[in-house]
Amino acid sequence: MTCECNQNKKWELLEPTLEAYAGVAGSLIAILQKAQELYGWLPIELIAHIARRTGIKPAKVMGVVTFYAQFRTKPVGKHLILLCQGTACHVNGSGGIEEAIRERLAVEEGEITPDGLFTYNNVACLGCCSLSPVMMIGEKTYGNLTKESVLRILKDIAEQEEAL
Amino acid sequence: MRVTVGKGSCGIAAGAADVYQALEAGLQNTGHELLTTGCIGMCYLEPIVNVDERVFVKVTKEAAGELLKYILGEENQAERYLIPREDLDNLNGQQRIALKNCGLINPEDIEEYIAREGYEAIKKCVGSLTPEQVIEEIKLSGLSGRGGAGFPTWFKWNAARASAGEKKYVICNADEGDPGAFMDRAVIEGDPHALIEGMLIAAYAIGSDEGIVYVRAEYPLAIVRLELALEQARACGCLGQHIFGGDFCFDIRIKAGAGAFVCGEETALIASLEGERGMPRLKPPFPAQKGCWQKPSNINNVETYANVPWILRNGGAAFAALGTENSKGTKVFALTGKIAKGGLAEVPMGQTVGEVVFGVGGGIKNGRALKAVQMGGPSGGCIPAELCDTPIDYRSLAATGAIMGSGGMVVMDDSTCMVDMARFFLDFTCKESCGKCIHCRIGNRRMLEILERICKGEGLDGDIELLSDLAFQIKEGSLCALGQTAPNPVLTTLRYFRNEYEDHIFRKKCTARQCKPLLTYSISGKCTGCTLCARKCPVGAISGTVKQPHAIDSDKCTKCGKCAEICRFGAVEVE
Ligand SMILES: Cc1cc2nc3c(=O)[nH]c(=O)nc-3n(C[C@H](O)[C@H](O)[C@H](O)COP(=O)(O)O)c2cc1C
């Protein structure tokens, strides 16, 4: 059995957040968001840790985690591609863009490429509908995508990574 | 000179940040002012740069060089990037209330908002109006909710005011779930103080000291800009304790959503604010009676609040003078899809669908034919081209089977398959159903399965009747509006495009050529035998010798469409 102080140590980055929200009702989602920002995803031990520290039942924490699309219980690649499948993007061919991405990365939605660089997720609307089809990688939004431009963008990122 | 670069999310995606950088480097120590603004709504012309009164559009990096020369008074070619006359007329022809400042002021500087009558409305309320008088003014204006249902705003405020209790909340719904709508994002990114002032007025009217803005997780820039605006408002004494030195205290915090469409529904939103799964509950009690933490709460949409300061400054009657008998004021529409001039437009209620699409929208992309306009998102419906003359007001739209919704207008042309659209929306609602009601959770899935089957060419006689029957039951058996309205896209497409369903089911044809399994690929006499398609076909279904017409083996063909895409002679025919 791991002792509690070990767990605190293991997730110490989250400690200030847990302390700031201690006793504040309704802050579970905010804590989970911060945790995911820090660790990239929410491993089961982290979820258990948050449950223990907030006094909320683990099942309930898990319930919230699985309810919201934003929370991930699997790790993701270094570059997370959010591909819009909203109405405007669908009408303008986001389906074909997904095919091109899937073909290029040779993984399914939510999986990591073998080189650890990419994961793609479908989302519904990034709010740039007038530039549809649209995707977001990290902080950057790319609009008016075509199969060619998507492949070029992915290639550029991969090459930059190689140069590092 | 005053140089502004439109840096909303859309502008940035079109390259505005690079343009800004280029201008910044060139204008250092020249005494010219370089500023950021939000989205002016003409997304099809992004990136947009204003130099004093002149508007330059589609400003690429090279164009930025010409603009620099123009600003610095050197010989230049900047003229080429001037906004075309008709686009400028389009912009000036709009009636802007909610978007009044968007794209014109720097959202990161409260002084610019104040310089354009900002925070005067709340000053007037606190200084000379009772809360009842404020509510009366809103009633006079006829303002109704812009978030979807179109409920009279004064009525909600009044109910929240009348509810007993010391603690009350003013909540802003910035979840903007309808995919294809982005006016709320534009307002927060472009004019965040309008939202803050609207919430202040609501707080004064209902007697609240705490506000919360629930912002969609996919809008990181909106969150940053709003956070900054809140800080500046506090620093200027427009927000926080003893606003303008009086007794009125009110502060606002931001809550980032976590990606769930159903959280746009007000009771689900409240559950989410409380850190729970966002599941809707039965109403009554309404949020105005029992909302956040069981306290009376007023929830309005971003655009609703953004109209409020204007109404208080200009009077309710001025707002009511715009629009139609039953729908007052203006509405912001997000024009997307197969539209030539996609973006945001704010026009008085009562213009027809056609006037908006062919007026500000500039008609259909690539000169194709309009087929339908989807309004109201996954809860709405398709308005067919024949009904283009429908005036945009709450009642006329409802009569077509669509709804006003949040103002998203997704335009579709003859290459859009309506059965596929219905399938698309059902797929969306299935993913977003919270699962509480059996009809919504399982009924919608059954409908989706039928639609998928039809799109695959496996539709059966009786499927249309089955869909209609299920739609009726889901509407009856669901607790919240998500389930109650989920069948709408199917019902309206069945109503107006039944022939497309029949083509799919009985003739196994998709006339819009979208449903792959229903297509057949063949090579016509135009083929020159260049062999490109044969080399590129991933499954080796194409054969032929050099300089001779090729042929496709339809048994091997996976209908991926690659050959049609790459053929330089237009020889691949799709049926
Ligand atoms: C499934 C569902 C999703 C909704 N999504 C939104 C939304 O994203 N934004 C919004 O303002 N209202 C949304 N609404 C409407 C809200 O429940 C509520 O009516 C609205 O926020 C009230 O504000 P208003 O009176 O200013 O329109 C949604 C309703 C339902 C049933």
Ligand code: FES
């Ligand atoms: S539908 Fe794709 S960005 Fe809105």
